[in-house]
Amino acid sequence: MKIQLKKIKPKNYKKQLGQIPGSVIYTGKKDSQKLFIEAFDYNKDFCNEIELQSIEEAFTFGLENAITWINVNGLNHVKEIEALGNNYNLHPLVLEDVVNISQRPKIDEYDDYIFVVLKMLYYDINSIIVSEQVSFVLGKDYLLTFQESEGDVFDSVRDRIRHGKGRVRNKQSDYLLYVLIDAIVDHYFHVLEVLGDKIENFETNLFNGNIGDNANKDIQNLKREVLRLRRAIFPLREVINRIEKNDNTLIQNKTITYYRDVYDHLIQVSENIEIYREMTWSLMDMYMTSISNKMNEVMKVLTIMASIFIPLTFIAGIYGMNFEYIPELKFRYGYFVIWGIMIFIFLAMLYYFKRKKWL
């Protein structure tokens, strides 16, 4: 049977060897993804939401005195993304990073905008963790977001904008960035919860002896899942921290309190990941002791069986000898006496092993 291991090796690490820096080349696998651009334009008085049909519409979208949010799905459409980037005057490296889906969470500050990359984690229908890269470009009165494919964790935010719930319509683009990141971080908690359940189930099975031959592999997979989460989440702390400490006027002082709150949540997430890490690591030790315990049990059965019957067989062997003169053999009840002796030895052995707590 060929066993499929989860891959640890991130595929498509980066651009092709020999590629010119700043080339905008999509590195993911979803090549046939449809381009989908949704746009919001709002301030505290109104909200306009449309689906743009072409990237050119985005160039003129957005009123003055309003916050514009343009969300692009489909990173394989590099031309359109490049056009949008040029319209917003983005650095070539930013565009390269947007479509290169193996970025580490990071923040780059430019003169007129802030570029943030992070990982959105959620469970798909088969309850496998999906890690999707989301890029944000925060400008004075706009926010651009880029996702690889449709489906995200922002529906509650869209709802709040549409219906003016919460504070989002009264605030600037930096607050919009905050609520989107906050929605992502909320999902981290959910992902962690599911992972915690997996680890606990495995442990319970281990303690109950319900583990198959793949325990070794299952532990490895749990380890990797923890490592993947770590890699996706830990660098984000530094990103949020830099937003907080930031001098940039793009992030207002009033909003920083909110980012501090996200930061606190991230610290909580990180601590939980570290605890899961310790727990998955110690699963291996527990598995080892459970193997040793099993072997102990096997050995005990062997030892008890052998220790009881080998001496008895020896006695039987004695009286199977063909010496001409073995006086016991002539005794009328010799056979029964020997049975008695054997039963006595048998019981003594049982008692001995009982006292040793091997039975």
Add this chain to the structure above:
Amino acid sequence: MKIQLKKIKPKNYKKQLGQIPGSVIYTGKKDSQKLFIEAFDYNKDFCNEIELQSIEEAFTFGLENAITWINVNGLNHVKEIEALGNNYNLHPLVLEDVVNISQRPKIDEYDDYIFVVLKMLYYDINSIIVSEQVSFVLGKDYLLTFQESEGDVFDSVRDRIRHGKGRVRNKQSDYLLYVLIDAIVDHYFHVLEVLGDKIENFETNLFNGNIGDNANKDIQNLKREVLRLRRAIFPLREVINRIEKNDNTLIQNKTITYYRDVYDHLIQVSENIEIYREMTWSLMDMYMTSISNKMNEVMKVLTIMASIFIPLTFIAGIYGMNFEYIPELKFRYGYFVIWGIMIFIFLAMLYYFKRKKWL
């Protein structure tokens, strides 16, 4: 038998997915907790203590030139807490944190008040560690405290205020905050002491061989208890440190000496936790060696029994053969000579194993 493991997964990590930031939503389980508000108003000349019947009474409670302490039990009463918060002009995120009981210990400084969250640990009647979140809002002449349910470690403080014992009546609200935190930290020592006893008992049992099949699980549970304490206590050091280093006029210079004292105690607690951590971690190794030692013992019994009786059985087998001509069988005392040889081999084997110290 279904084994119940202590949960490692903190339930109700945080707000619901998609919740609006700043929503004041209680995340705990004690939904039917009664609201209980006690209030102290004191200065060095008088002390007034009453139980408030409604949150509105709190708005007007407190004389000038006096310190006001309002202690709220029952975080499920979010409306009342929100009303109190608005009366004291607290930031929405503060109120969200007060009723979200999965906070990490932290301090947030606002212009007019300091917000501190920490974990109160004590043993309940079944000697299970209870970790309850306590929030403090320290203002110029007031201190608000919020607890999930009745029952806390502050009785000695109440007593001191009532009867003017110690310095508390002569000092400001920052000193009141100190004595409350000090009372909580004192209980950490007590909790640690009990945990230390558990670890030592387990070790003694391990050394004496009095460990059942659940040793693996017991060790895991000890590990987790240590991790839980770590998580509850370690971040508090940073909190106290920031109080000490603080420029805020709310904490007076004279009081900082006292916070330094609490900080010293926390360092002591942390060191002890680290030592317990090392000890629980090495329990696994000890358990492994104890399993191996047991297997060694089992193997020795088997080896001794087999090594002694297999050769003897062979000899008996020899003279059980039916060859027509086996001269020894005719000897008059052949049988007894063979017995002699067997007893000699038996004794030689015993001596051999004795010398090897296997017996």
Add this chain to the structure above:
Amino acid sequence: MKIQLKKIKPKNYKKQLGQIPGSVIYTGKKDSQKLFIEAFDYNKDFCNEIELQSIEEAFTFGLENAITWINVNGLNHVKEIEALGNNYNLHPLVLEDVVNISQRPKIDEYDDYIFVVLKMLYYDINSIIVSEQVSFVLGKDYLLTFQESEGDVFDSVRDRIRHGKGRVRNKQSDYLLYVLIDAIVDHYFHVLEVLGDKIENFETNLFNGNIGDNANKDIQNLKREVLRLRRAIFPLREVINRIEKNDNTLIQNKTITYYRDVYDHLIQVSENIEIYREMTWSLMDMYMTSISNKMNEVMKVLTIMASIFIPLTFIAGIYGMNFEYIPELKFRYGYFVIWGIMIFIFLAMLYYFKRKKWL
């Protein structure tokens, strides 16, 4: 059989004992390498590429208003390198470092130039990792590069210079340094990918039980490969970081964005190395458990065989005894009854082991 282990000990660590500091002595093994000097002279309007026949030609090579790149292969030609160095006014220690191929990646800043050493990693024809030292001397309008032997990862860069692709012809020497380092770091990703495949293959084999007697050694070799990569790559982060933070006018502000991009890539590489490190380290644990599992299986076979047949042999022994009076022996169907009993015991044992899941 003599087993060849990959060497961990870097040979030729450093200069000979007692050597005068600043002596330019080649420490590698490729003593018969031919000297090969290629030179580029370009600006945005033209590009001149020639192979220099002697080091003296290099002294006068290069027009004003153009960037000069001189690439020297063959570090054994120390005289020529010294001559070139003196022409460019390089410090003796720089020249010593250029030809000493056991340098750690580092950056040294001098008044007129910056000296950078790093490791170029690629796979040779036998898919063995080659680590070759490359030194860079970045001056105001020139870049010198030194390699031990021909063959490098710069072909795409040469191509871009020749044909004016990308931005390289429009930029200064600091940008040329960037594209060369970027090409090297791109290859790190490739090397990592191959290493990741190796680790995964080993794991799959381990889980499937397809591991030979050299598993121990294979794991050691994987560990070392990871350590070698760490040692070659980790210090480079600091080097790039110092280029970024640098006050030197040699690195222009506009170019720093690009170095930050390289830095991000290096962090990604480092994280992956750390993950591979954890994985190779835990291979040992997995191997241990797989050995223990095998032993468990061996023991089970032994225990089952012994536990079934030893009691049966005992029964046969009983009726092999020669007592004169053993009533059962006279029974007409005694033999068949005994067979029945034995078969019953046999089946009972099978059932017992089945229920214990040993079969």
Add this chain to the structure above:
Amino acid sequence: MKIQLKKIKPKNYKKQLGQIPGSVIYTGKKDSQKLFIEAFDYNKDFCNEIELQSIEEAFTFGLENAITWINVNGLNHVKEIEALGNNYNLHPLVLEDVVNISQRPKIDEYDDYIFVVLKMLYYDINSIIVSEQVSFVLGKDYLLTFQESEGDVFDSVRDRIRHGKGRVRNKQSDYLLYVLIDAIVDHYFHVLEVLGDKIENFETNLFNGNIGDNANKDIQNLKREVLRLRRAIFPLREVINRIEKNDNTLIQNKTITYYRDVYDHLIQVSENIEIYREMTWSLMDMYMTSISNKMNEVMKVLTIMASIFIPLTFIAGIYGMNFEYIPELKFRYGYFVIWGIMIFIFLAMLYYFKRKKWL
């Protein structure tokens, strides 16, 4: 047999639950200790040493232009200590710390004095490490020291003061503090040396196989002893470092060189502790391998015995069968031929095991 483990749990961590901060309450066990106060008054010209009969004598003790050293033994006499503290104007928390013997080494700087707590380690008559808390209050021209009971490591210092040896009589109180701390740190080296001997003895016994059933426990006790030393000594580095870096005029510049020397010694001690730590930790691994080696030996004996005699017994069994027609049984020398075959098999087996190096 009830095994006594050394306690890891520090008893009497701190004050009683609910105790008022600043309460001067003795937390140790030596409740019947006699109060003993010795006092030195000296400058470079004279030295006056007396034993004070009551604490009141201390209030007036000490001439102008002289250094006063008052050493108090017997921390259970809290009243007297409080009186002395009030006379010297000490902060209530200082007095609380003096009599609370579970302090961590620390330094607190007040306006007029510096308060230092550390641990004095020495071996008592039963060569058990005694850890006694010593507190120092360093004022402009006085030094107060507090010890739990009589017996300390300061005799050589007393001698130097009495007879004017060394520089101590020519220097200020900060130098006196230095020589006392230096005497304590000197004893750390001695304690470490003894611990090193214990570890080495255990290792030698482990390698020689002279370890009893308590090896597990002995290793645990060594681990704990190392942890205890760490806890007593490591924080002191920070204390001395802060004395060195200190702006306070109480510590003169000239004396700082001496504190730097103590600091160097502490770093040496710390390094040795870390090495002992690594060694005790790896004792467990060594013990595990020694157990496995023993089991290997046991298994070899069993395997050799069983492998040799089981086939021989089988052969004997063959010719013990009662078939009517077994031709070999009729052969004249069949019995002897069978013996020959058996001896051949026996020798072949021996040779086989010899070649495998199992014998």
Add this chain to the structure above:
Amino acid sequence: MKIQLKKIKPKNYKKQLGQIPGSVIYTGKKDSQKLFIEAFDYNKDFCNEIELQSIEEAFTFGLENAITWINVNGLNHVKEIEALGNNYNLHPLVLEDVVNISQRPKIDEYDDYIFVVLKMLYYDINSIIVSEQVSFVLGKDYLLTFQESEGDVFDSVRDRIRHGKGRVRNKQSDYLLYVLIDAIVDHYFHVLEVLGDKIENFETNLFNGNIGDNANKDIQNLKREVLRLRRAIFPLREVINRIEKNDNTLIQNKTITYYRDVYDHLIQVSENIEIYREMTWSLMDMYMTSISNKMNEVMKVLTIMASIFIPLTFIAGIYGMNFEYIPELKFRYGYFVIWGIMIFIFLAMLYYFKRKKWL
């Protein structure tokens, strides 16, 4: 057999208990070492080298406008060293440190001179690592060096001074200090190379199964050797770093480039030590798996022998029974049929174990 372990416990840690600080007391073992003082006086024009007969000659040695290097061998001659120190106005603690050979590498800066202590490592004739303490006192135009005994790694430096090779005669005393330290660091590389060979040899033997009963102890000794090197070399990095960062005019700016070079070498050495550390630590794991593999082999032999012959013996036992009516016994070819059955079982077993790859 008494096994000699290499000592981990540094003997003569420090001065005697109760010793006065600043006492110049030799702590080593080479008490009968002859005093040997060599002196160099040089500038770029001349070089004067003599062996001084008494310490007094040193007081007047050295011309103006020349660099004086006085090298003292024989730390047991404390009087002479004290005299020299007083002549050069050295602090008593410096002299105490010079003759106390258990110093940690360190640097102390005084007003007129810099005091540096480090460890010189080389292999003696028995290829055992010798660690000898060397102290340097660097003054404006002089350098004092102190060694415990004759024999050092400075011969190439002496040669360069005598014959004016390299730059040393053209430079100041700070450059002389550099070349001496550089010579010492060069030897670290050599020592590491030899250690690397030892580790690799051990590994190769482990993989080939050529390890005796002392493997456990050999691994421990390798660990300790690595720890000793760490302890001797790691603190030196900080020393060199402080020389580099130093404001002192004694170290000229031009020379700092050279110290940076030494620092780079030390980082290389440190990295290699860390790699050796990881490798020696994982030797224990490898040893464990090799023991387990061996036990597996032993168990397989036992299991195969027992599994084959126990059933066969049982069959023989069956037909050894003495029932009156066993029909098979009467069959003409019963004996041969039974042999056939046995051989079939035997072959089936062999095939089974072959397929399981146990044979």
